[in-house]
Amino acid sequence: MKVGIQSLKGGLNAFTFDVDVADIEFDDENFELVQVNVRSKVDKNEQSVVVTSDVTSIIKLTCDACLESFSGTLEDSYVLLYASDKDAMEPDDEVRLISSGTQFIDLTEGLRESILVSLPIRFKCSDNCKGLCDQCGCNLNTSQCSCGKESTDPRWDQLKGLLGQDRPSS
16 A cells, blocks of 8 residues: 655545455454555655545454354544654654655554554454353353253352341241
8 A cells, every 4th residue: 555655646545445354463363354454645746745644444343241153343544644754753652654755655554553543452343242151161152051041159158148148037
């Protein structure tokens, strides 16, 4: 995903990318990218290039609760600033330095970072996913299990007594 900045006119320029998912590498791949579309606005002036992108990704995931595969959509927006003047940058700005003779800027790394940031912490196929039975491993979304639901860890029995459960009635 490269943009030829030397050939851009000053001001706002629009680009649309249908990204080849093979071009984006991830170290720890617990998901699979299916499709990535990027709409970018590139604002070029004499000292900098500001790239504002909207990303829509379709990914295949495995639900953390029931272990079933499902597809999901991620949407994110991000801004990248490329500057040729190191002295004009603020110390806390996240700016990528480019030389004044740079022909192309590669937006792939910013896209990769955007996808990683937009991933949820836990992958769930739906908000009401019941997950797996903790005793027999049955997928509770598709079938009922015959395990006793009242089984508790016996180490908690003393606490039940303190809470007034299992008290003998008087």
